[in-house]
Amino acid sequence: MESAGGIADDGLGPRLTQPRLKSLHDLWKARCQGAAMPDWQDFDILEMGTWIGYLSLLEVIREPLDLIYRVFSTSVSVNLRRDLTGKRLSESENEVPKAVRDCYFEVIDSRRPQLQFIDDTSDDGQKVVLARLVLPLSSDGETVNYILVGY
Numbered sequence: 648m649e650s651a652g653g654i655a656d657d658g659l660g661p662r663l664t665q666p667r668l669k670s671l672h673d674l675w676k677a678r679c680q681g682a683a684m685p686d687w688q689d690f691d692i693l694e695m696g697t698w699i700g701y702l703s704l705l706e707v708i709r710e711p712l713d714l715i716y717r718v719f720s721t722s723v724s725v726n727l728r729r730d731l732t733g734k735r736l737s738e739s740e741n742e743v744p745k746a747v748r749d750c751y752f753e754v755i756d757s758r759r760p761q762l763q764f765i766d767d768t769s770d771d772g773q774k775v776v777l778a779r780l781v782l783p784l785s786s787d788g789e790t791v792n793y794i795l796v797g798y
Contacts, residue, residue, distance in 0.1 A: 657759050657760050659672060659760055659762050659780075660672070662762050663762065663780070665778055667697065667698065667701060667797065667798075668762070668778060668780045668797055668798075670697065671698055671780055671782075671797040672760065672780055672782075672797075674690075674694070675760065675782045675795070678690060682785075682788045683758055683785070683788060683789075684758060684782075684783045684784060684785045684788070684791070685784060685785075686784060686785060686786045687704070687784045687786075687793045687795070688786070698797055700720065700721045700722050701720055701722050701797055701798045702718065702720055702795065702796065702797055702798070703716060703718055703719050703720045703723070703731075703795075703796040703798075704716075704717045704718040704793060704794070704795055704796075705717065705736070705751065705793065705794040705796070706792065706793055707755060707791055707792050707793065707794065708735075712752075712755075713735050713736055713737045714735065714736040714751055714794065715733070715734070715735050715736070716731040716732050716733065716734050716736075716739075717732070717733075717793075718732060719731040719732040720796070720798050722798055723777065723798055726775055727767065727775070728771065729742055731743070736748060736751065744765060744767060746763070746765060747763070747765060747779075750763050750779075750781055751781065751794055754781050754782075754783050754791065754794055755783070755791045755794070758783050758785070758789075758791055759783065760780065760781060760782045760783065761780075761781045762778070762779070762780055762781075763778075763779045763781060764776060764777070764778055764779075765777045765779060777798060778798065779796055779797070779798055780796065780797040780798075781794060781795075781796050782794065782795040782796070782797070
């Protein structure tokens with residue numbers, strides 16, 4: 648189903664009940680400008696102020712397929728007491744739940760956003776539930792080369 652601007656309706660709108668994630672999704676859709684997904688360069692860091700501290704940015708590496716956390720959300724880092732900035736996903740299997748890894752690869756394959764709720768445990772044993780909006784980014788409009796994650 649197509650929505651205004653020729654962007655396929657990803658069906659996430661009604662499921663996004665968290666205002667910060669809904670507004671990030673709205674910004675992502677606006678930056679698509681009729682394409683399947685925007686490029687990271689389509690975003691101005693100054694407009695990201697609402698989400699600073701609640702974003703992770705992963706770069707997709709090909710041959711072999713892997714991801715590198717270029718930025719790891721400080722809010723998640725504080726809650727989970729770990730920082731994955733600069734680490735490869737393949738080197739972080741004990742720190743990143745399988746459901747999270749699977750979601751990243753689903754976004755790469757489908758080229759569509761995903762909303763995910765993850766049960767996790769912080770280093771001090773506290774149970775936490777993370778709501779995550781996982782957004783594909785592409786420099787050529789076809790191949791996902793970055794993933795933006797909002798919390």
